[in-house]
Amino acid sequence: MGSCQFAQRQQAPREPSGADERKENEADENAVLEDDAHEVAGTHDPSVVTAVVKDKHEPDAVHHLISAAMSMAKFKGVVDVPEWLNDLVKRLWPKLSIVLKHKITQSLSTTITEELPLWLGPKVKVLNVDLGDGEAPRIEAICCEEITDGIKVMIAFNCACGLKVDMSVAGVPFGMYDGMASGCLVAEMGPLLGDLPLVGGVSIHFVYPPQLEYKFTGAGKITELPVLRRGVRAAIDSIIASRMLLPNSIMVALVHDDATWKLGAKNLKGVIRVTAQSATSLGNGDWSFIPGRGSSDPYVHVRVGSNTWSSSTVKGSNSPKWPTSDYHDFAVYDLSQKVVVEVLDEDWMTSDDSLGVLLPLSIPDALAESQKPLQLFKHIKYNRSHIPSSTQGKVQGQLQMKYEWFNISQQPLGQDVASAPGFVLTAKIGVLKMPANLRDSAQVLLKFGPRVTRSQSLDVRSAKIDAAVDSITSATVDIVRKGAKLGVDPSVLAEMTHLEPQIIADILADDRPEANEAVARDIANRRLAASMNFGSCLAVPVSKLADLDKTKVEIHIRGASKVLAKASLRLGIGEGLVWPPRGHEGELAQLLGDGTRMELDVQLSVSALMPGAPPVP
Numbered sequence: 167m168g169s170c171q172f173a174q175r176q177q178a179p180r181e182p183s184g185a186d187e188r189k190e191n192e193a194d195e196n197a198v199l200e201d202d203a204h205e206v207a208g209t210h211d212p213s214v215v216t217a218v219v220k221d222k223h224e225p226d227a228v229h230h231l232i233s234a235a236m237s238m239a240k241f242k243g244v245v246d247v248p249e250w251l252n253d254l255v256k257r258l259w260p261k262l263s264i265v266l267k268h269k270i271t272q273s274l275s276t277t278i279t280e281e282l283p284l285w286l287g288p289k290v291k292v293l294n295v296d297l298g299d300g301e302a303p304r305i306e307a308i309c310c311e312e313i314t315d316g317i318k319v320m321i322a323f324n325c326a327c328g329l330k331v332d333m334s335v336a337g338v339p340f341g342m343y344d345g346m347a348s349g350c351l352v353a354e355m356g357p358l359l360g361d362l363p364l365v366g367g368v369s370i371h372f373v374y375p376p377q378l379e380y381k382f383t384g385a386g387k388i389t390e391l392p393v394l395r396r397g398v399r400a401a402i403d404s405i406i407a408s409r410m411l412l413p414n415s416i417m418v419a420l421v422h423d424d425a426t427w428k429l430g431a432k433n434l435k436g437v438i439r440v441t442a443q444s445a446t447s448l449g450n451g452d453w454s455f456i457p458g459r460g461s462s463d464p465y466v467h468v469r470v471g472s473n474t475w476s477s478s479t480v481k482g483s484n485s486p487k488w489p490t491s492d493y494h495d496f497a498v499y500d501l502s503q504k505v506v507v508e509v510l511d512e513d514w515m516t517s518d519d520s521l522g523v524l525l526p527l528s529i530p531d532a533l534a535e536s537q538k539p540l541q542l543f544k545h546i547k548y549n550r551s552h553i554p555s556s557t558q559g560k561v562q563g564q565l566q567m568k569y570e571w572f573n574i575s576q577q578p579l580g581q582d583v584a585s586a587p588g589f590v591l592t593a594k595i596g597v598l599k600m601p602a603n604l605r606d607s608a609q610v611l612l613k614f615g616p617r618v619t620r621s622q623s624l625d626v627r628s629a630k631i632d633a634a635v636d637s638i639t640s641a642t643v644d645i646v647r648k649g650a651k652l653g654v655d656p657s658v659l660a661e662m663t664h665l666e667p668q669i670i671a672d673i674l675a676d677d678r679p680e681a682n683e684a685v686a687r688d689i690a691n692r693r694l695a696a697s698m699n700f701g702s703c704l705a706v707p708v709s710k711l712a713d714l715d716k717t718k719v720e721i722h723i724r725g726a727s728k729v730l731a732k733a734s735l736r737l738g739i740g741e742g743l744v745w746p747p748r749g750h751e752g753e754l755a756q757l758l759g760d761g762t763r764m765e766l767d768v769q770l771s772v773s774a775l776m777p778g779a780p781p782v783p
Contacts, residue, residue: 252305259302263327269726271295273405274331276727281404282397286335290397293332293339301326316356316365324348329380335394340384342398349376363420369622371415371432374504374526375406375469407472413499413704414472414609415622432499432622434574434705437590437775438529441493441568442466442477443537445509448484448521448563463512464521466565470496471503472620479512484563493568495588495707497619498529501780505532509542509565520544522563529780532569539564572775579743579774586774589708591719591737595621595700596767598723600730608730610766611722612704615713620724621702646673707775714772715739723757723764731759737770745770 271292279287303325310319329345352373355365382395410416413432448462464486466477475494480486496505504526510518522542527535542563574590583589593612600608610621642663649659656674660667708714718734733755737743746753746769757764 251308252302255305256302263297267295267297270331270405272727273409274401277401277404278333278397281400282394286394286397289336290394291334293334296330296332297327303327313354313356315358316354317358319353319355321351321353322349323351333398338384340382340394342380342382345378345380347376347378350374351376359421366421367417367419369415369417370410371622372406372411373471373500373502375403375411375506378402409623411472412503413497413622413702414620417622417624419624433703434590434592435498435501435781436574437495437572437588437705437707438470438498438505438532439493439495439568439570439572439588440468440470440475440505440507441490441570442488443566443568444485444487445542445563445565446485446539448486448509448542450484462521464509465512466567467508467510468494468496469506471499473497473617495572495590495709495775497590497705497707498780501529503529505529505569507565507567509563522565524565524567529571532567533571533780535567536569537566539566571778571780573778573781575774575776577774579772583711583774587777588775589711589772590775591706591708591714591770591772593704593719593721594769594771595702595704596769597697597699598764598766599697600723600764601762607726608698609724610700610702610704610768611720611724611729612706613720613722614706614708615717617706619704619706621700621704624698624700643673646670650674708772711739711743711772714743719745719770721755721757721766721768723759723766729759731757731762731764733757733766735768735770737772743772 271294274295275292278290278292281287282290303323305321305323307322308319310317312318325347327345328343329347330341330343331345332339332341334340349372352371354369355367357366358364359366382398407414415432442465445464448464450461461482461484463479463481464483465479466488468475468477473496475496477488477492480488505528506526507524509521509523511521512518522544523546524540524542525546542565572587574592575586591612591614595610598608598610607623609623612619642665646659646663646665649662650656656667656670659665660670663670714737718736720732720734722732723730735745735755737745742748745755754765755768757766
């Protein structure tokens with residue numbers, strides 16, 4: 167991993183004084199981004215360049231953007247990013263907002279239902295999504311670096327578009343408004359080509375969740391319901407995590423070949439084990455009749471990438487100690503991923519109250535701070551370049567966590583499995599074949615018990631598939647039928663029309679007399695398959711090998727709003743903990759859905775974890 171992450175500076179943000187807090191927003195808005203750029207360029211890899219947005223106009227924006235990024239990736243120093251880049255975003259925003267509106271409406275409706283309890287979920291409806299009349303997203307800073315056969319562009323952005331979502335629960339209207347977002351978006355472009363469009367595709371993701379702000383509105387006390395607020399927030403977080411938070415990404419292919427598809431794949435670097443140890447002098451989350459006798463029921467919530475975990479709850483304690491078995495293993499795909507830790511007070515009637523958050527730490531920084539008491543803060547504030555700039559409201563208490571790194575053993579499982587500190591289930595995902603008529607995006611989900619990890623999301627539809635579907639026209643059906651009546655052999659008809667013999671057979675077997683167009687589209691959609699090469703390596707940490715004998719591994723293919731097909735695969739200890747089983751190498755997983763059948767090239771295996779140091783970036 168390159169060293170050009172905006173949030174990778176090592177100094178901790180200072181706690182503001184009263185005067186600082188009054189000036190904080192103004193200071194952040196007027197931050198001198200050139201200094202940020204020089205510091206990043208000066209303290210990290212010299213091949214890295216951080217660019218600051220300047221006033222400059224440049225035509226032919228799309229090609230210049232790619233060419234400029236390719237030049238910046240090799241430039242040793244600080245360069246300017248022309249203002250035409252923000253002009254381009256501004257001009258594209260009206261069209262882009264239409265696409266985003268459709269995507270948000272589709273995803274939010276489904277995800278809110280999934281996140282809310284069964285008695286409430288079906289009653290919540292998304293009525294309308296409006297991206298508002300606010301400003302288009304603005305690029306605040308750009309950082310570029312070279313990667314294998316491509317370039318990586320990190321974009322710090324702010325979006326104050328004023329997102330508004332109208333919803334209802336059991337017919338009662340409520341919603342959210344003044345939605346704003348900021349963060350650091352990563353775009354990996356490659357493989358590099360010798361001709362237009364210069365790169366084969368673009369993979370887009372977040373290494374760290376973007377900052378989201380919005381307000382609720384609604385009739386009466388509807389929006390005060392903690393379960394509803396939590397459900398909406400969880401749905402929004404889930405949409406981002408499942409689509410764009412590492413190891414997930416959105417892949418936009420400009421050239422459809424295997425090298426392009428593999429650009430979006432994120433390979434496993436190792437595993438970080440996070441253990442909740444102790445906290446001291448936490449605040450009182452629960453009220454008491456006796457002054458000074460309040461307490462809390464604290465637990466720790468941790469996020470690494472798109473995966474989260476909560477520790478057990480220690481009842482009635484302001485200085486809790488968690489058992490040594492209270493840990494969780496997180497798969498790491500990028501060493502710049504952040505470990506985000508929050509302490510919460512468990513409440514059974516209302517939403518859980520925050521008792522403080524730690525400063526987010528990269529993987530190397532977390533390992534360096536292992537088993538050290540760290541100060542809890544009410545909130546971490548970020549500047550325009552998405553760098554932690556200050557803390558808000560130092561809260562009572564400190565938290566001590568333990569962080570351990572494990573590399574993945576490259577040796578087959580042997581007699582030493584009993585001494586291994588843990589294991590990891592990996593799935594190498596290759597080509598997926600699915601019916602072309604689904605016309606949906608596709609994402610592979612690997613599920614083992616409660617743990618889930620996802621591949622990048624790929625678009626099923628392509629110009630090649632559209633052309634193939636269009637090749638089976640009503641005129642083609644008419645020619646085949648008339649030829650058969652004249653006694654022309656089906657093999658000759660297949661050669662004449664350039665169609666597969668099975669498609670010829672389907673046409674002749676369909677006896678609908680005057681529906682040539684319907685027959686053509688139906689046969690085309692049933693017979694032609696979309697093929698995508700994910701080239702991904704998904705991983706799920708496993709505590710005990712015995713769990714693999716008890717629990718099946720599930721593979722789901724998820725579209726934009728629902729699961730399209732799935733399969734259950736068993737890894738037996740006696741069969742070597744691999745799939746396909748020995749002697750069946752090359753076998754494809756058969757996934758079934760509602761009238762849908764798919765085939766997936768997937769190889770499952772289990773490896774032992776080994777204590778060690780993270781790989782050198």
